[in-house]
Amino acid sequence: xxxxxxxxxxxxxxxxxxxxxxxxxxxxxxxxVPTTTYASLEQxxxxxxxxxxxxxxxxxxxxxxxxxxxxxxxxxxAREWLREQRSRSFDVAPTIATYSLSQASSEEKEKLDNLIGxxxxxx
Amino acid sequence: MANLxxxxxxxxxxxxxxxxxxxxxxxxxxxTSESNLxxxxxxxxxxxxxxxxxxxxxxxxxxxxxxxxxxxVNHRVVATHSKxxxxxxxxxxxxxxxxxxxxxxxxxxxxxxxxxLSVWTHNRLEREANSLAAxxxxxxxxxxxxxxxxxxxxxxxxxxxxxxxxxxxSAVRRxxxxxxxxxxxxxxxxCRALADEDFEDEKYKVHYSVTSxxxxxxxxxxxxxxxxxxxxxxxxxxxxxSQIGNIVRTELQVEKQNGGQWVFDSELFTNGYKVFQFxxxxxxxx
Numbered sequence: 126x127x128x129x130x131x132x133x134x135x136x137x138x139x140x141x142x143x144x145x146x147x148x149x150x151x152x153x154x155x156x157x158v159p160t161t162t163y164a165s166l167e168q169x170x171x172x173x174x175x176x177x178x179x180x181x182x183x184x185x186x187x188x189x190x191x192x193x194x195x196x197x198x199x200x201x202x203a204r205e206w207l208r209e210q211r212s213r214s215f216d217v218a219p220t221i222a223t224y225s226l227s228q229a230s231s232e233e234k235e236k237l238d239n240l241i242g243x244x245x246x247x248x
Numbered sequence: 249m250a251n252l253x254x255x256x257x258x259x260x261x262x263x264x265x266x267x268x269x270x271x272x273x274x275x276x277x278x279x280t281s282e283s284n285l286x287x288x289x290x291x292x293x294x295x296x297x298x299x300x301x302x303x304x305x306x307x308x309x310x311x312x313x314x315x316x317x318x319x320x321v322n323h324r325v326v327a328t329h330s331k332x333x334x335x336x337x338x339x340x341x342x343x344x345x346x347x348x349x350x351x352x353x354x355x356x357x358x359x360x361x362x363x364x365l366s367v368w369t370h371n372r373l374e375r376e377a378n379s380l381a382a383x384x385x386x387x388x389x390x391x392x393x394x395x396x397x398x399x400x401x402x403x404x405x406x407x408x409x410x411x412x413x414x415x416x417x418s419a420v421r422r423x424x425x426x427x428x429x430x431x432x433x434x435x436x437x438x439c440r441a442l443a444d445e446d447f448e449d450e451k452y453k454v455h456y457s458v459t460s461x462x463x464x465x466x467x468x469x470x471x472x473x474x475x476x477x478x479x480x481x482x483x484x485x486x487x488x489x490s491q492i493g494n495i496v497r498t499e500l501q502v503e504k505q506n507g508g509q510w511v512f513d514s515e516l517f518t519n520g521y522k523v524f525q526f527x528x529x530x531x532x533x534x
Contacts, residue, residue, distance in 0.1 A: 138397055186462075191428040194393060203263040207271060210349055211289055220321035222347040222357050224340050224377075225314045228370055233311045240304045241320045241327055244294055 136192045137169035143185045156184045261376065264349055265383035279413030280384055282341045286326065289348060293341060295330040319344035321354055335415045342381035350376055382422055385414050392426040400429055402515045402526035403495060416519050420526065424458045430529025432459040434471055434500075435522050436483065450480045452523060463529055467510060471502060483525075492520050500527055 144152050144167070153163035157180055165171055166181075172192075173181060182189055221234040229237070269275035272288035286293055298304060298315045317340030318327045326344040328337045347353045353373055386392070391412055398404040405419035412419065417435070424433045436452040457470040500514040515526040 142397060142399070186430075187428055191396075203259050203267040204271065206259055206351065207264060207267050207349060215321045215324065215354070220354060220357050222319040222321075222344060222353070222373075222377075223311070223315060224317040224343045224374075225311060228367070229311045229315075236304055237315075237318055237327075238320055238323070240296065240301055241294065241318070241323050241325050244296075245292075245323050245325060 131194065133169040133172050135194050136172045137167050139192050140181070141167045143187070152184070156180050259351060261346075261350065261380040262383050262388050265380055266388050268345075268349060269384065269387060275387065276390070278387070278411055280342075280387060282338060285345055285384065286341070289345065290324055291345070291348065292325050294325055294327045295337075296327050297330045299331075316340045317344050319347050319357075321348065321357065335413070335418075338413065339381060339385070339415075339418070342384045343377045345384070346377035346380035347373070350380060353377070382418065385418065386412055386422050389426070391419070391422055395423055396428065400427075400431055400528055401495075402433070402517050402524060406495075406517070416517075417522065417524070420524055421458050424460050424526075427460040428462065430460065430463045430466065432457060432463050432467075432527040432529075434525040434527065436525070437522055452478055452480055452483055455522060463527075466529070467531070468502065480523075492518055494518075499532070500525060 149163050149167065150160050153160040156163065156177075158177060166173060172178075178189055178192075182191075221229070221238050223229045223234065223237070266275065268285060268288070269280065272281070272284040274281045274284045282293070298312045301312070304312060316329055316332060316336065319325070320327070326341055328340045332340065347357065350373075353376070356369065356373060391408065395404050395408055398407070402420060405423040406416055409416050409419035414422075420433050424431055434457040435455045437455040439451040439453055454471060454473050459467075459469055494517070496516040498514055498516060500512045502510045502512070504510060510531045512531055513528045515528070517524045517526065
């Protein structure tokens with residue numbers, strides 16, 4: 126769960142940006158809330174929920190996620206995978222990936238591996 | 249006794265990228281440090297002029313001029329072409345790092361020769377590597393979140409690109425692909441002029457286009473030209489777009505399939521090689 130301060134800050138900034146040149150009064154009327162309530166949202170004092178949030182989203186044509194920063198996912202499996210990959214030994218046959226404008230043939234990859242191997246041997 | 253275990257299927261590229269950035273100590277540190285990532289993974293970076301290596305160019309003349317970057321898994325080396333510009337070289341490094349860390353890639357590349365790996369699989373691996381490279385350059389959702397706090401304009405990725413050490417092209421693509429609002433970008437390439445052509449009015453063709461999800465749902469996923477080439481004056485209808493750094497505002501008309509047309513506000517910008525038309529929704533009312 127994100128800290129409440131960050132949520133209200135994020136929400137307020139996004140709301141202010143969406144309002145653009147329109148007045149707070151005009152947008153508040155469009156959403157159907159008092160201008161003071163609308164102002165408190167932009168001033169990062171509170172975050173709407175339920176039907177009010179939905180009316181805000183409908184008015185600006187965005188989804189609720191637009192207003193909320195992403196929650197960090199549980200990354201343990203990814204961390205474990207990365208650490209394994211990092212310490213993995215690759216004493217295998219030449220394995221080459223190329224980033225090029227056309228696909229390299231297996232012969233070309235073998236030549237590349239030799240070229241790199243020669244340079245590695247020299248360094 | 250079995251010595252096999254399943255490749256984790258549920259790892260998404262954005263999770264892997266975030267963990268790599270974190271483990272390598274460059275998460276939330278901009279721009280993403282290539283050397284930190286390489287060092288963490290135990291990879292070395294080398295630079296080659298593939299087109300001038302006598303042994304290689306003689307043996308593989310076709311590919312030597314087309315190579316941008318190479319990953320040698322067994323030597324743990326990422327090699328980039330020494331003649332690439334700094335940003336392309338940087339992208340090449342992230343692309344090869346992606347091959348190194350994405351599940352299944354190393355195994356599939358081990359098998360990769362013309363006979364065993366289909367072009368479809370090859371293309372999928374390349375797409376996945378590019379996608380993860382973008383995650384590393386733009387630090388997952390960070391660029392998207394940051395750019396959403398600024399006005400909907402091509403000025404926003406233009407301003408943010410240097411902070412992420414990204415090209416304008418990659419920044420505007422990312423900006424549009426991930427935006428929650430209605431926007432698109434159409435990228436035009438200048439066509440080579442023929443000897444008897446009018447050099448004053450350059451010719452262009454649509455190279456590709458990218459749309460945000462909301463834009464795609466409401467209007468279209470991409471555009472194509474009616475003709476092979478179009479004159480700059482017909483497409484842009486304004487002068488001054490050819491000056492680098494100059495954003496020119498104009499309208500964009502797109503034909504609807506069943507008659508009529510959409511009209512959008514748009515911004516034109518060039519990086520000297522391509523022209524970008526940033527399209528701002530919603531459509532203008534007649």
